Amino acid sequence: MPLNKLSFDYPSVNTLRLKLSGEWQIRAGLPSASEVFAQLGEHKEIAQVVLDVSKIEKWDSGLVSFLLNLIKECGHRDIQVDRQDLPQGVGKLLALALKANTENIPHKIEKEYFLEKVADRFLQLCAGALSVVNFLGEIAFAFGRLLSGRAYFRQDEFIGIVQRCGVDAWGLVSLISVLVGMILAFIGAIQLKIFGAQIYIANIVGIAMVRVMGAVMTGIIMSGRTGASFAAELGLMQVNEEIDAFKTLGISPVEFLVIPRVLALVIMMPLLTLYADFMGILGGFIISVKFLGLNPVEYWRHTQSAVHLSNLWVGLIHSFVFGIIVAVAGCFRGINCVKSAEGVGAATTSAVVSAITSIVVATAIITLICQVLGV
Amino acid sequence: MDNKSQPIIEVRNLDLSYDDYEVLHDLNFSVNKGDIFVVMGGSGCGKSTLLKVLIGLKEPIKGEVLYGGANFWQEDESVQQDWIRRFGVLYQSGALWSSFTLGENVALPLELYSNLSSIQIREMVELKLSLVGLSGYADFYPAQISGGMRKRAGLARAIALDPEIIFFDEPSAGLDPLNARMLDDLIMQLRNALGATFVIVTHELASIFALGDKAVLLDAESKGIIAEGNPKDLLANSKDSRVIQFLTRGEKQTAPA
Numbered sequence: 067m068p069l070n071k072l073s074f075d076y077p078s079v080n081t082l083r084l085k086l087s088g089e090w091q092i093r094a095g096l097p098s099a100s101e102v103f104a105q106l107g108e109h110k111e112i113a114q115v116v117l118d119v120s121k122i123e124k125w126d127s128g129l130v131s132f133l134l135n136l137i138k139e140c141g142h143r144d145i146q147v148d149r150q151d152l153p154q155g156v157g158k159l160l161a162l163a164l165k166a167n168t169e170n171i172p173h174k175i176e177k178e179y180f181l182e183k184v185a186d187r188f189l190q191l192c193a194g195a196l197s198v199v200n201f202l203g204e205i206a207f208a209f210g211r212l213l214s215g216r217a218y219f220r221q222d223e224f225i226g227i228v229q230r231c232g233v234d235a236w237g238l239v240s241l242i243s244v245l246v247g248m249i250l251a252f253i254g255a256i257q258l259k260i261f262g263a264q265i266y267i268a269n270i271v272g273i274a275m276v277r278v279m280g281a282v283m284t285g286i287i288m289s290g291r292t293g294a295s296f297a298a299e300l301g302l303m304q305v306n307e308e309i310d311a312f313k314t315l316g317i318s319p320v321e322f323l324v325i326p327r328v329l330a331l332v333i334m335m336p337l338l339t340l341y342a343d344f345m346g347i348l349g350g351f352i353i354s355v356k357f358l359g360l361n362p363v364e365y366w367r368h369t370q371s372a373v374h375l376s377n378l379w380v381g382l383i384h385s386f387v388f389g390i391i392v393a394v395a396g397c398f399r400g401i402n403c404v405k406s407a408e409g410v411g412a413a414t415t416s417a418v419v420s421a422i423t424s425i426v427v428a429t430a431i432i433t434l435i436c437q438v439l440g441v
Numbered sequence: 442m443d444n445k446s447q448p449i450i451e452v453r454n455l456d457l458s459y460d461d462y463e464v465l466h467d468l469n470f471s472v473n474k475g476d477i478f479v480v481m482g483g484s485g486c487g488k489s490t491l492l493k494v495l496i497g498l499k500e501p502i503k504g505e506v507l508y509g510g511a512n513f514w515q516e517d518e519s520v521q522q523d524w525i526r527r528f529g530v531l532y533q534s535g536a537l538w539s540s541f542t543l544g545e546n547v548a549l550p551l552e553l554y555s556n557l558s559s560i561q562i563r564e565m566v567e568l569k570l571s572l573v574g575l576s577g578y579a580d581f582y583p584a585q586i587s588g589g590m591r592k593r594a595g596l597a598r599a600i601a602l603d604p605e606i607i608f609f610d611e612p613s614a615g616l617d618p619l620n621a622r623m624l625d626d627l628i629m630q631l632r633n634a635l636g637a638t639f640v641i642v643t644h645e646l647a648s649i650f651a652l653g654d655k656a657v658l659l660d661a662e663s664k665g666i667i668a669e670g671n672p673k674d675l676l677a678n679s680k681d682s683r684v685i686q687f688l689t690r691g692e693k694q695t696a697p698a
Contacts, residue, residue, distance in 0.1 A: 096557060100560075155636060162630055162634060171577045171578060406584050
């Protein structure tokens with residue numbers, strides 16, 4: 067029992083003798099030093115503490131920690147601690163611990179006031195916005211170099227990225243698009259049934275998928291899949307100082323790492339969107355023909371007549387913009403990643419969050435412009 | 442420190458692989474209690490793989506690792522875990538958990554495996570940090586301190602539970618000579634004070650000669666041990682040119698006549 071490990075007596079008025087006995091090991095549990103401090107508090111006349119350790123059976127750093135605490139406390143109270151009879155190892159460990167130098171510890175930054183925090187946050191936001199603009203400028207500049215044939219461009223790596231963000235995303239895009247098409251068909255059917263106009267499901271599914279839903283769903287899939295992977299990849303490169311290595315060799319990391327990724331997504335997003343449009347229409351078709359009993363030929367004709375080429379162009383413009391958004395968000399967060407494991411996690415999260423937010427905002431803007439232009 | 446000459450680790454007929462390649466074959470050696478045992482060898486000779494097998498992270502293809510006479514890899518998982526808790530490991534980079542402060546890094550093993558109160562744990566953390574010269578740094582995060590300090594903090598975490606055997610993977614790698622020397626001195630002081638057994642995997646000659654009571658030299662070509670003994674004795678007495686070359690950084694090709 068911990069209590070039996072520690073007892074006190076007073077050989078003289080100003081001396082406290084601590085008798086330590088039994089096992090003083092971390093795993094066995096230790097008595098608290100506060101019992102001793104209580105004794106010291108009660109008997110203000112104590113000027114010396116004598117340690118009797120002859121009955122200790124086993125010890126480890128648990129004992130040392132107890133003694134260190136005691137010695138420090140006694141130091142504050144100007145009480146002497148007689149340490150002569152301590153086991154050799156204990157004495158050495160205590161000496162090592164007491165030698166510790168605490169003078170050179172750098173001061174931690176003190177807590178900020180609320181207004182300071184708000185101002186800091188605002189300035190951070192401004193700086194963040196500025197660095198996004200800066201990054202976009204760098205990308206534009208690097209594109210210029212690429213077009214004029216002066217940029218370093220590794221074709222093999224580019225093809226690998228195209229494959230990763232194109233062909234490899236194919237299965238996921240198929241699944242989600244078919245399901246979205248089916249959902250649109252079901253929701254449309256409930257309303258149109260009231261008017262006996264179920265065949266117009268073909269119009270709803272066709273226009274919705276081609277004009278906006280195909281692009282938006284692909285954008286969201288790609289931001290979670292490819293954008294996050296770009297951020298994690300570049301973030302880890304930042305942690306490993308690979309990006310610094312590019313800079314010190316005079317190679318622009320934007321040119322080398324960002325351009326191929328942006329280019330790959332800008333090429334693959336419209337293609338994936340076209341594919342998603344088709345799969346969405348297929349999903350609507352399956353539901354309409356199989357479950358709602360519509361005529362397949364009629365469904366197909368209605369789709370053809372409803373979906374104009376202008377809808378397709380609007381959808382492709384969406385996908386082009388989303389491609390840039392997803393790639394830039396992923397690369398920007400990755401390159402600006404804080405150099406730690408947590409930093410990579412934060413970069414990945416913020417890449418996905420900012421990509422999805424920007425996709426929704428961009429959709430709203432494009433829709434508004436189309437409305438004004440009457441497209 | 443009782444039974445000092447008794448082996449605490451015995452390795453028998455051990456075969457190790459790395460990515461399906463056999464890197465070490467038929468390894469035999471023993472580590473005595475309280476010794477500083479050095480595993481040396483050039484890059485790629487399987488030092489780190491051997492360390493992973495010793496600390497229970499990787500199963501060997503064949504052979505036995507005996508701790509206090511018990512065959513580690515044949516035991517139940519609970520027995521293995523018991524042994525693992527009696528190990529302390531300092532990884533090459535310090536391997537501190539970056540989202541924990543130094544104090545929390547050292548406190549976690551104590552919180553998990555001891556019955557100490559939170560105040561006692563705090564005191565224990567302060568002791569371990571002062572032992573490695575980091576008193577007052579408990580509230581710092583690993584990212585806020587230097588590489589050498591991270592290693593020392595890693596050592597404080599490794600000794601949190603007063604382990605019986607402490608393993609070091611390249612302790613002085615990435616440190617400047619002064620910091621490397623400081624860490625070597627610290628290891629020596631802790632050995633004298635804690636009485637634990639130390640197993641150090643390294644190719645730093647200064648550390649090998651400063652610390653090693655006994656050493657084995659691994660060789661990538663022969664996939665085994667080519668020398669065993671006290672490093673200074675090996676340098677003085679070995680007739681094997683590979684051993685002499687390793688211990689003199691290639692400055693001497695053969696044993697002195």
